[in-house]
Amino acid sequence: MTPIRQLPPDYSEVRSITLTEQGLLLRLNLLALLPMGAALALMIVWTAVIPSAGGADGGAPWWLNVILTLLIVLPLHEFLHGVAIQITGHRPRYGVKLAQGVLYATADGAYFRWREYVFIALAPLIAVTALGMILMPFVADGWRMLIVMAVVLNAGGAVGDLWSVWTLRCFPSETLIQDRGDSFSVYARSASGS
Numbered sequence: 001m002t003p004i005r006q007l008p009p010d011y012s013e014v015r016s017i018t019l020t021e022q023g024l025l026l027r028l029n030l031l032a033l034l035p036m037g038a039a040l041a042l043m044i045v046w047t048a049v050i051p052s053a054g055g056a057d058g059g060a061p062w063w064l065n066v067i068l069t070l071l072i073v074l075p076l077h078e079f080l081h082g083v084a085i086q087i088t089g090h091r092p093r094y095g096v097k098l099a100q101g102v103l104y105a106t107a108d109g110a111y112f113r114w115r116e117y118v119f120i121a122l123a124p125l126i127a128v129t130a131l132g133m134i135l136m137p138f139v140a141d142g143w144r145m146l147i148v149m150a151v152v153l154n155a156g157g158a159v160g161d162l163w164s165v166w167t168l169r170c171f172p173s174e175t176l177i178q179d180r181g182d183s184f185s186v187y188a189r190s191a192s193g194s
Contacts, residue, residue, distance in 0.1 A: 003089030004111040004176060011176060011187040017167065018183040019160045020100040032159040039129065039155035043148040050136045052144065069149045074103055077124040077157050081105035084123035088116045095181055102160075104181035111187070114168065117177040121161040128154040 019025065060068070082092030082105040090107035097104070112120065132151040136144060164184065168177065176187040 001089070001113070004113070005090075005109050007111055007176070007178075007187060008189075010189050012190050013185050014171075014188045015186040016183065017164075017185075019164070020097060020102060020182040025100060028159050028163055031163065032156040035125075035155040035159055035162060036152050039152045040148070042129070043132065043151050046133055046136060047144060047148065050133075052141050053138055054141060065146055065149065066153075069146060069153055073128065073150050073154045074157060076128065077154055078103045078105040080124035080127050081120055084120040085110070088112060088120065097182055100182065102182060106179045106181040111176040111178050114171060114173050114175045114177065117168065117179070117184075118165050120179075121165050122158075125155060125158040125161065 017024075019028065078094055082094060085092040085105060085107045088110075090110040090112075092105050092107055094103070094105050096102070129151050132147045135147055139147065168175070168186065171186060171188065174189055178185045178187065
């Protein structure tokens, strides 16, 4: 499919959402506990089912492991959004909003089809979870906990993506979405253009 870089004339904006708006950002941070809990439950079951490669403990204190995992997982999450953006034919741009504490990947001037946007939004959650599950039987015991932590923290970081997909669930498939990193606008075909 050809990437859309210009809004078709028969489309108009029907909704605009800023994920870093203070009230919504607070709610999303609280809601992050849901995907984190689901990811933790999945990984606990997976760890119990998949045999261990054995080996020694990772050795670092838990708090250092959390910091190191965040320093790896958060940029990886956004990089995977960027890869998905490239797959849809657009050029990713990465950024950070320090005041809100968020990293982002977007594509300037891009209009994503509904399915493309869902693919881009869910790509990091699916990829990191799958990678974590695939790696489990091949790593030493000490590293298994780090992988579980990476999957869980990534799931928490995906709360904005999950919320965006949930918000878009009732829009028709021909809907277009323009992403701006910390906000997005939804465009639908106007009644006169149908």
